[in-house]
Amino acid sequence: MSSAPASASPAWHVTSMNPAEAPWPLLLLADPSREKVRRYLPGSTCFAARLTQQLTPSGVGTLVGVCVLVPLGDGQQAWELMNIAVAPAWQQHGIGSALLQRAITWTRERGVRQLEVGTGSFGDQLLFYQRAGFRVTDIERDFFLLNYTTPLWERGVQHKDMLRLTLEL
Numbered sequence: 189m190s191s192a193p194a195s196a197s198p199a200w201h202v203t204s205m206n207p208a209e210a211p212w213p214l215l216l217l218a219d220p221s222r223e224k225v226r227r228y229l230p231g232s233t234c235f236a237a238r239l240t241q242q243l244t245p246s247g248v249g250t251l252v253g254v255c256v257l258v259p260l261g262d263g264q265q266a267w268e269l270m271n272i273a274v275a276p277a278w279q280q281h282g283i284g285s286a287l288l289q290r291a292i293t294w295t296r297e298r299g300v301r302q303l304e305v306g307t308g309s310f311g312d313q314l315l316f317y318q319r320a321g322f323r324v325t326d327i328e329r330d331f332f333l334l335n336y337t338t339p340l341w342e343r344g345v346q347h348k349d350m351l352r353l354t355l356e357l
């Protein structure tokens with residue numbers, strides 16, 4: 189879990205977080221629709237990755253990653269991962285995977301059967317979820333064209349369709 193193998197203590201750790209404290213720059217990195225984020229953030233369950241060696245004045249570590257979970261229906265059967273993001277300077281250090289694993293463990297411990305996530309139909313994010321065991325269960329054609337005012341491009345290709353991925357817990 190540590191990004192600093194030479195250090196005795198981990199350089200970062202994952203904690204639970206009040207949704208109101210979730211930083212907008214990180215949330216918008218994963219979901220550019222501020223309007224959508226405003227809708228799902230209140231009442232969500234959030235986790236944060238914080239640097240343990242850079243304490244803020246309030247005594248908690250600088251926040252470098254976030255993930256946001258919401259129940260689907262009454263939450264007995266399924267939850268959805270609505271947002272997961274790591275500050276660009278801290279990506280590729282295993283922090284995103286640790287946040288995802290926390291989300292998986294947290295939902296599994298509550299007896300939830302499925303964790304769902306919507307993502308683009310190609311690219312690194314898809315691999316990120318598939319590595320954790322998520323499988324494609326549905327496709328929403330034109331989702332990104334219909335639901336986002338700003339076109340989303342990755343490596344010269346426009347995201348149009350959204351894949352719904354599900355992890356059986």
Ligand SMILES: CC(C)(COP(=O)(O)OP(=O)(O)OC[C@H]1O[C@@H](n2cnc3c(N)ncnc32)[C@H](O)[C@@H]1OP(=O)(O)O)[C@@H](O)C(=O)NCCC(=O)NCCS
Nearest residue numbers: 217218273274279280281282283284285307312313315316
């Ligand atoms: C997706 C994200 C949370 C992953 O966090 P992370 O801390 O970089 O992830 P980890 O270090 O645990 O794992 C890295 C793996 O994730 C995948 N990955 C996801 N996004 C990637 C990106 N932008 N660039 C490269 N690899 C990426 C790769 O498969 C990579 O594996 P590799 O190290 O073998 O190349 C992070 O890249 C991010 O914040 N992206 C912007 C927001 C976003 O797109 N969120 C998901 C919306 S569906």
